[in-house]
Amino acid sequence: MATPPKTRPQARDLTSGPIGRTLLLFALPTLGANVLQSLNGSINAIWIGRLLGESALAATSNANLVMFLMFSLGFGFGMAATILVGQSMGARDIVGARRAFGTAMGLFTIVSVVIAVAGWLLAPHLLRLLSTPPAAQAFALAYLRVIFLALPPMFLGLMISMALRGTGDSITPFWFMILNVAIDAGLNPFFIRGFGPLPPLGIAGSAMTTLIANYVVLIGVTIYIYARNLPIRLRGSEWRFLLPDPALLRVIVVKGLPMGLQMLVMSFSALVMIGLVNRAGVETTAAYGVAQQLWTYVQMPAMAIGAAVSAMAAQNIGARRWDRVGRITTVGVAVNVAMTAAILLVIFVSDHATMALFVGRGSPAIPIAIHIQKIASWSFILFGITLVLFATVRANGAVFAPLLILAFGVFVARIAFAWALMPRFGTEVLWWSFPFGSSITAVMAVLYYRYGNWRARGLVGATIEAEAAQDQASADGEAGGRLNPAA
Incomplete structure (x- = not known):
């Protein structure tokens, strides 16, 4: 195929080519x-x-x-x-x-x-x-x-x-x-x-x-x-x-609000959890703070892979390439598991030296932080799986189910679990609430991805078709108004 003119808008086609490399x-x-x-x-x-x-x-x-x-x-x-x-x-x-x-x-x-x-x-x-x-x-x-x-x-x-x-x-x-x-x-x-x-x-x-x-x-x-x-x-x-545009504005607000609320749900649950941790004393709170600092970086591959999966799935849904959407999700989950596991392995091998950067080598918080890491950190692999699945379903406009699943996972499966069992088992239950809550959320996310109705027409669907005539008229009068299919 001949090289497009320089005046033609350039974009990366995510609907063709090797999925793993592109992702x-x-x-x-x-x-x-x-x-x-x-x-x-x-x-x-x-x-x-x-x-x-x-x-x-x-x-x-x-x-x-x-x-x-x-x-x-x-x-x-x-x-x-x-x-x-x-x-x-x-x-x-x-x-x-x-x-x-x-x-x-x-x-x-x-x-x-x-x-x-x-x-x-x-x-x-x-x-x-x-x-x-x-x-x-x-x-x-x-x-x-x-x-x-x-x-x-x-x-x-x-x-x-x-x-x-x-x-x-x-x-x-x-x-x-x-x-x-x-x-x-x-x-x-x-x-x-x-x-x-x-x-x-x-x-x-x-x-x-x-x-x-x-x-x-x-x-x-x-x-x-x-x-x-x-x-x-x-x-x-x-x-x-x-x-x-009123139609597009309605879509952005109606679909965007639940996605914003997901971040607020996570933030509020973090505030509740720190309130429970504070009851265990200064050393435990400091140890939990160190763990959170490391978790910031542990979560980053899931965030990046989720963003990539969302963009790739959205383009392929727009192109009606549903065969690729499933493969994108599978590859995204596999890559995220590998990257998150690699980061966790580095942290586990160098846990004492890494944590000493925050509180000093002789701090009594370090053994507590290491204990927290061993119990809770691997749950971020499950968190990453959930995030990738949610990225795919959101790419077709399904935003309310992920919000409800996430809210249930953090408030019922994690916070309520810790709140109910903490008087009997002490602070240990706080750390176990992470894998417990993440497991419940991941299972619900898998079930929704597998059996939910999120594949029905979602975000763009009728909006594109309703405006197709007007868009086509505009595009026909403009060089490069429509993207040419990739070779």
Whole structure:
């Protein structure tokens, strides 16, 4: 087949080729971006803690909790839009993909600006609602208000990254995440302490670097998209797509809300669990904190593989390649099990040395943390299997069943199990609640994947067909309006 003209939008076709290789090439940049994002937060926390002290560090924890709650809903809406984009790309309907992307960007712009203004005004009330310690109140207010101003580019950058992944491009978000981390972490000490004519800004300076980094990345990725003529770029009459389409907006909200709630369910269950752990004393709490630090990295392969499976499944569902959807899921589960098991093996072999990085070699928390790891950590293999299965079913718009299964798994099979048996068996039951809850959730996820009705027409389906005539008319008048099938 002849090489397409340079003016034709470029996208990665995930509906053909070897599944394992394609999945890995897609997932590894996503994994790298997740690691960089976590490292960025850790580096910024180190700068704040070392330069401004514990009160400032506590302030960022309170402010970041508020932002996480905002991003949970933003992530859900972004996932719904990403799946719309992916299914449209799989159906070779590039105008439909741009329509979905435009609606999502219009929604994110409006919502992020409203939240930024409201957050600036209501920040003191939010911090009081969180019972922020008095010593951290002033720090938290200064930090949170600037972070709220950074919310619009954060939200829009998140949407662009997720939409690019929907088109099959996970490399571009990775490169711009590197740029984000370099600017944010690199400028932190200069803005906190001052440099040359720049006065010391304290904790507000740390938030200011986040704001600058996100605006630079947003502008940079926009320029890159148009310079490379990527599929999600909007031109001419397509700018009207930024006015949210009611039908697509309804899909994004109805499907995105349950996906955002899944993150909130996990966060709330983590708060309940830490409340139970706190009853066991400081050493056990410290040990659990060390385990959680390691679990952050143990979960990353599952998150990356889940994102890859979701994008690949969405495109293949759009292309009606159901034979590949099943194989994508199987390969995703196998790759995730292998990667998660490899990370766990490294942690188990070097457990004492790794944990000593957090609490010191002589800490009495280390033996407790090692014990927690041996009982609970392997459950993240089951968690990864569940995540991959959910990624596939969500790719066709089935979002309520995963939410209900997850809620049952963490609140009934894990929290209630620990709560009921803890008076009799002590803190030991807390660690066993992880494999117990994960096993129940994985079994329910497998049963739903195997026997549920999620394969029925879901997210795009009728929306694409109802608008096919209008999209076809637009596409016929535009060079490269429809993607040509891959060779």
